[in-house]
Amino acid sequence: MKRLKQGIHDATSSRWNAKPVQSRIDELNPMIRGWAGYFDQGPVCPIYRSIQDYAERRLRIWLMRRRGQRGTGYRQYLDEYLYETLGLYRLPRTRADLLNAKA
Secondary structure: OHHHHHHHHHHOOHHHOOOOHHHHHHHHHHHHHHHHHHOOOOOOHHHHHHHHHHHHHHHHHHHHHHOOOOOOOOOOOOHHHHHHHOOOOOOOOOOOOOOOOOO
16 A cells, blocks of 8 residues: 555656646556555455545645645545546445345
């Protein structure tokens, strides 16, 4: 989890401000999707939520710094904008392979 967060941090650092937003999304999505595919055993939903929150926060801050503004960008960049417009990968909230009934 630490290595993934470090990768997200590096991909949204200020040295990438000159790059287009889509290139950052194209780098983040395979990183997050691949990590989630590899570590999908056990109770991962709280961890997924933590990673998703971190990725959203870092992307918003990067977008704000890129525009030359201060702040976290929660009002400027809503979740719908990040996921629907930019195409950021959304981690699943529940696991599909878990059984609903106890044996």
